[in-house]
Amino acid sequence: MVAADHVVIVGAGEAGARVAHELASHDWPGPITLLGAEDRPVYERPPLSKETVVADDPRPVEPYRERPLRDQGVQVRSGVTVTTADTSAREVGLSTGDVLGYDRLVLATGARARRVPGLPASVPTLRTYDDALALRAGLRGGTDLLVVGGGLIGLELAAAARGFGLAVTVVEAGSRVLQRAVPDPVAEELAARHEREGVDLRLSTSVDAVAQEGDRWVVTLSDGSVHRVDVLVQAVGSVPEVGLAESAGLVVADGIVVDEQLRASADGVWAVGDCCRGPIAMLGRDGEVEKRRVESWRMAHDQAVVAAAAIRGEDAVLDAVPWFWSDQYDLSLQVSGVADAARRWVARPEPDGSRVHLGLDDADRLVCAAGAGRAAVAKDVRKAERIIRAGTPVDPAALVDPALPLRPSP
Ligand SMILES: Cc1cc2nc3c(=O)[nH]c(=O)nc-3n(C[C@H](O)[C@H](O)[C@H](O)COP(=O)(O)OP(=O)(O)OC[C@H]3O[C@@H](n4cnc5c(N)ncnc54)[C@H](O)[C@@H]3O)c2cc1C
Structure with missing residues (x-):
């Protein structure tokens, strides 16, 4: 560790904020700057499709409410997007026009909601707190919801909407819900529960057309049915936010490729969280360790802890077993x-x-x-x-x- 090395972290989500916290709480001697494009304090994303959409008081859950990162000595700059990164000059360019030098750079740019090709851009997605507030308003006043996508977020929204008494249709292009991250029997149990709760679950079905008719959406499905609903949402997964990494010349392949210490392909650069594709130690017992992009709160946390240790010069390696949860009913x-x-x-x-x-x-x-x-x-x-x-x-x-x-x- 070089005294007073400046660590710049891009992205103030779970992963970026955790790196900042891990460095600050281990007395990192240099400045720590956390840059976040969203103009609000760091917040947790998992509640967005759970508590936030149903709560009477939907305040965002801040992970560091007890002792804000600023009080831990981290320079937090919200509402600032990093637009360029030059890994040779060790500088990043900001949306404010400033250029910031760094000694270590951490990319924690997360992911953005995937969109169904062909659907109007106005069909909402759920990734940010603002998205959740908009959906919450729709669900509280609404009568019917159609969710495109039978993944974790889509099913959580379906459960929340049934709680409000909305008629709910979930349209899933695959032959079962929850894709490959959840084993068949568990996916079947959950699908059965949704059907018992009154959700109209349409598997192997896609959306053919969407139009707006006054304040209602008219959705035509591949099974020929036409649905008029007042709340429509697409929840079909996410894509890693890697534009900055690509333009900086880093190796990217479904995520910024990192090693077991979360180091990216340029010197002095790390990547953590939903934006990175790192080794899954348990998938390497019979040979080469497989790398995957894992979108889960705990993996973002675990990667951040290891990256911060590596930045401090310790030899921690990522050996976390992936884990995630979802709440439905x-x-x-x-x-x-x-x-x-x-x-x-x-x-x-x-x-x-x-x-x-x-x-x-x-x-x-x-x-x-x-x-x-x-x-x-x-x-x-x-x-x-x-x-x-x-x-x-x-x-x-x-x-x-x-x-x-x-x-x-x-
Ligand atoms: C609705 C929802 C529900 C979820 N529920 C669960 C759950 O139940 N269980 C579970 O395990 N996981 C869940 N997850 C996944 C979990 O929240 C993510 O894995 C985790 O948030 C990843 O953290 P991250 O910091 O990598 O990315 P993010 O939280 O996406 O944070 C990245 C941040 O970087 C910012 N950023 C991007 N580019 C730039 C730039 N160039 N300059 C500055 N800032 C930038 C973004 O604006 C964003 O704020 C859920 C996710 C969502 C969206």
Whole structure:
């Protein structure tokens, strides 16, 4: 570490703010500047499709409310977009016209909502707090919602809207909801719950046309049906925000490519969070470690902790097991590990009647644990994560025996 090195962090979301916090709380001796395009304090994104859209008082959840980053010595500049990065001169250009020199640069530019090709630009998406406020206004006064996309955010919105009594249609182009990050049986359980709650779930269906008729949307689906709704939203995933990295000449391939210390391809540059594609240690047990872009709150956090340690000169490496959650109705979906690494699945019954689905690879190592339920599911997914992390073969019969605790083989 060089005394007084200036760390510039681009993007004031979970990942960027966490890097700033990790450096400040470890007494980084130089200046730390956090630049965020959004003109508001750092806030958490997961509540946007949950509490924020239903709350009477929808204030954004600030991760550092107790001790704001500014009080930790971080220079926070909100409403400032970084427009250029020159990794040779070690300078970034700002939307204010200023040029800022850096010694270490962290790109934490996140992602933006993907849009369905051909849909009018006016069809809303949900990525920012402002998006959530607009949707909240629609849901509170609305009578019917059509969601394009049966992913996590689309299904969370569907559940929130049913809570307000709206008629809800979810249109999903794939043959099942929740794509490959969630195992089939769990996706089926959640889809069944939505149908029981009255959601009209249309699988293998796409949107053919959208038009506006007064204050209603007219949506024509590929199954020929026509829906007139007052709230329409597209929730079809996100794309990494990599324009700055590309123009700076960094290696980008579905995310800024980073190593196990979150270093990008230029000296003195790191990338963390939704914008980066980094190694998933548990996917490298039989050879080269696979890199993936993981969009989850905890991965953003874990990557930020490792990047900050690397910036401080420590030799921490990213070995986190991916984990994410989603809240729908009274269910919490929990997924630990990597669902598509599993070759077969077994189910462990839980005392409350729910099940935790456990995915094994060819060598009988646990690679995924997932379930949609309440406290018991969350507890067992957490325990299973320790087995995933251990990476040693397990006895599938023991995994599914509720009389035996979930723990790594001795
Ligand atoms: C509605 C919603 C619900 C979610 N729910 C869950 C959940 O239940 N569970 C879960 O695990 N994960 C969830 N996630 C995902 C999780 O929120 C993200 O993985 C996490 O926010 C990633 O953090 P990040 O800092 O990488 O990116 P972001 O939070 O996107 O932050 C990036 C920031 O960088 C800024 N920026 C971009 N480019 C520039 C630039 N050039 N100059 C300056 N600033 C720039 C952006 O404006 C943005 O504020 C959800 C996401 C959304 C949108």
